[in-house]
Amino acid sequence: MPELPDVESFKRYLDATSLHKKIKNVHVGNAKVLRGISGRRLKEALRGRSMEETSRRGKHLFAALDDGRWLTFHFGMTGRLAYFKSLDDDPEHDRLRLDFDDGYHLAFDNQRLFGRIGLIDDLDAFIASQELGPDAMDFSLDQDAFAKLMDGKQGGIKAALMDQSLLAGIGNIYADEILFQAKLHPDTRVQDLSTDALRKLYRTMRRVLRVAIDRGAGSEELVDRLPKTYLLPHREAGASCPRCKGTIKTIKTAGRTSYYCPRCQPKPRGD
Ligand SMILES: [Zn+2]
DSSP states (O other): OOOOOHHHHHHHHHHHTTTOOOEEEEEOGGGGGGGGSSSHHHHHHHHTTTTTEEEEEEEEEEEEEETTTEEEEEOOTTOOOESSSGGGGTTTEEEEEETTTTTTEEEEEESSSOOEEESSSSSSHHHHHOOOBBBTTTTTTOHHHHHHHTOOOSSSSSHHHOOTSSSSSSSSSHHHHHHHHHHEEEEGGGGGOHHHHHHHHHHHHHHHHHHHHTTTTTTTTTHSSTTTTTTTOOOOOTTTHHHTBOOOEEETTTTTEEEEOTSSOOOTTOO
């Protein structure tokens, strides 16, 4: 599922390929991904417009149109963007395609149809309606602000990291990676972490997200490009821990399957 690093890659991809191009036509491959707008109305709204800049909050990507409105993208379980010239390269699960007047196309490729696309007038109102916390890579979110966010939070640290209303962008895969790198068990209670431990976790979180973005998150090459001590390429039961060669285990945390190393990430005391 695309998380913050993947969506940041998609944002840069859109920036590098599709800005300032006039949209000549819009092809709706499957209207199930549209939210709050019909295919016909979306076509009318986009024809003749261009995307001028992009923004991101957590796992949501936004493209500003030249009339002040915003296209919103959420990639669900399996989404990505594809830019191409020949329609022979149109992905099989193309759910929305923008045809630019220079002959190129941008497609929203979303096999499992959990993605969402919308058209909104007010970005701040949309972010408020989605109850999104600050982006996990927001430059104004420093280690003290992070520790403050977590202060008084009940429950386990993994659930807190994945709570989009607290902090936007981290899902199951990157929560596991951050906790592996921080040597914290996924069930560690937030209230048992000292302010210093939270600051350290913050620095680990930023480093993991930055490394994933820099090494090509959102592409299949990512697993080969990650540092050798990363858990992400070893997400299967019985795999060896890349740090201690112990066995990677799974547990259910907040309804999701967590991968972790019991030796590197021992259970917190008192449990
Ligand atoms: Zn280990």
